[in-house]
Amino acid sequence: MNKAQPLPTRYDPRELTDEELVARAHDELFHITRAYEELMRRYQRTLFNVCARYLGNERDADDVCQEVMLKVLYGLKNFEGKSKFKTWLYSITYNECITQYRKERRKRRLIDALSLDPLEEASDEKTPKVEERGGLDRWLVHVNPIDREILVLRFVAELEFQEIADIMHMGLSATKMRYKRALDRLRDKFSDTSET
Known part of the structure; x- marks a missing residue:
């Protein structure tokens, strides 16, 4: 039976694949975050773009990105690699976008219901x-x-x-x-x- 070789302690995270970074994160988190940070650096821009286009504004997209990054940080230890890291990341992103979208929709309905002048409320959009x-x-x-x-x-x-x-x-x-x-x-x- 082959024993897994210990990972070398010194490495350049930019030279590793997503799978290698996930393996590193399994071993290093929460003491060392270098592998996690590299994964987030690789996907940060696309992650934000996905959220912004789905939600329609950058403020909500930024909030969702922060939530996704926290879920990835705490979930990487349990990520089993049954799918690609990228697929897992966008699955989390999709679910968080759906949650945010529903929250915003409920908030808008509440504002409309409580607003004395719905036309004034609608024209007050800043985004x-x-x-x-x-x-x-x-x-x-x-x-x-x-x-x-x-x-x-x-x-x-x-x-x-x-x-x-x-x-x-x-x-x-x-x-x-x-x-x-x-x-x-x-x-x-x-x-x-x-x-x-």
């Missing part, structure tokens, strides 16, 4: 509308939340369909079908507006 930013964001406001998440995971996180299906707890064919239908709807919508 820019997603449509004003252009690019992919301009498209994403025209799809429902599940289709939006599929498109974000595909285009921003650059995940394979099987990884997206695993994260969203959907079948592979259902994921591909929703992806295709969302793209078809967007093509129809934007071809209609370009013709007028």
Whole structure:
């Protein structure tokens, strides 16, 4: 029976794969955070972009990113590697985005219900509308939340369909079908507006 070789203590985390960093984190956390920090550094920008596009504003995206990074920090010790680290990370991100989205929706309903002047409340928005930013964001406001998440995971996180299906707890064919239908709807919508 082969015994696992002890990992050398000195290493450059930038030269290691995600899997090697996860193995390091298993051994080092919580005393040493070098491997964890490198994993977060690698995915930080894409993680933020996924959250911002899904939630529609940077403030909520930043909050969700912080929550995701904490969940990864405390969850890495138990991560068994049944999926890629990247898939596991975006699964956590997806769940946190859903939670935040629901919280914001409940908060908006409460504000609307308590507001004496709903028009004044609606015009008091400080954050820019997603449509004003252009690019992919301009498209994403025209799809429902599940289709939006599929498109974000595909285009921003650059995940394979099987990884997206695993994260969203959907079948592979259902994921591909929703992806295709969302793209078809967007093509129809934007071809209609370009013709007028």
